[in-house]
Amino acid sequence: GAGVSQSPRYKVAKRGQDVALRCDPISGHVSLFWYQQALGQGPEFLTYFQNEAQLDKSGLPSDRFFAERPEGSVSTLKIQRTQQEDSAVYLCASSGAPWRPSTDTQYFGPGTRLTVL
Amino acid sequence: AQKITQTQPGMFVQEKEAVTLDCTYDTSDPSYGLFWYKQPSSGEMIFLIYQGSYDQQNATEGRYSLNFQKARKSANLVISASQLGDSAMYFCAMREGGTNFGNEKLTFGTGTRLTIIP
Numbered sequence: 001g002a003g004v005s006q007s008p009r010y011k012v013a014k015r016g017q018d019v020a021l022r023c024d025p026i027s028g029h030v031s032l033f034w035y036q037q038a039l040g041q042g043p044e045f046l047t048y049f050q051n052e053a054q055l056d057k058s059g060l061p062s063d064r065f066f067a068e069r070p071e072g073s074v075s076t077l078k079i080q081r082t083q084q085e086d087s088a089v090y091l092c093a094s095s096g097a098p099w100r101p102s103t104d105t106q107y108f109g110p111g112t113r114l115t116v117l
Numbered sequence: 118a119q120k121i122t123q124t125q126p127g128m129f130v131q132e133k134e135a136v137t138l139d140c141t142y143d144t145s146d147p148s149y150g151l152f153w154y155k156q157p158s159s160g161e162m163i164f165l166i167y168q169g170s171y172d173q174q175n176a177t178e179g180r181y182s183l184n185f186q187k188a189r190k191s192a193n194l195v196i197s198a199s200q201l202g203d204s205a206m207y208f209c210a211m212r213e214g215g216t217n218f219g220n221e222k223l224t225f226g227t228g229t230r231l232t233i234i235p
Contacts, residue, residue: 033223042228043208043223044225045222096221104212108154109161110159113160
């Protein structure tokens with residue numbers, strides 16, 4: 001399909017393990033976002049990329065969280081030494097086709113549900 | 118202060134009736150955008166409708182319309198002729214600032230769970 005895809009859809013980790021979550025944005029989209037959604041809450045912003053540049057990482061909750069988008073397409077969100085409070089759904093969104101830079105609607109992937117035991 | 122407030126945690130509506138989901142927002146930026154997303158139990162966030170702060174007319178998309186009252190800082194979603202498939206969580210979100218790159222992150226409300234009764 002042509003939408004945003006994320007993998008894995010579900011991840012169970014033991015406390016202290018490292019995890020890596022992948023996001024494939026809509027082809028050609030310039031902007032990529034990561035959000036964290038706790039149970040029963042709205043998504044909260046984590047970080048934002050324009051192409052390969054990480055322009056805003058103000059929402060990352062700690063230095064255990066790291067995101068990259070080395071070639072301006074696929075992005076990976078890495079969480080080191082996972083803690084129980086990291087359990088959440090991690091949503092990726094993309095926007096901004098390069099021929100319409102003012103387009104700002106974000107299209108979301110299905111999310112990765114992370115459970116830390 | 119909350120930037121996006123959704124005061125209805127849950128709503129029950131009879132099928133085929135219209136429903137209004139409330140959203141108020143708080144920003145001092147003159148340029149902003151307001152979004153509504155639907156999140157079914159499967160978890161994906163589905164974009165429904167967008168309203169820009171400078172748009173002169175209320176946005177409409179099929180059965181969805183946005184009742185934008187700028188002075189009251191409200192952006193309520195109206196769903197006409199509700200269907201069983203409309204049962205889901207609905208989130209209101211805001212982007213502050215212009216559409217230049219770098220100002221695009223969304224702030225979400227806590228959502229409203231809508232249940233359509235047959």
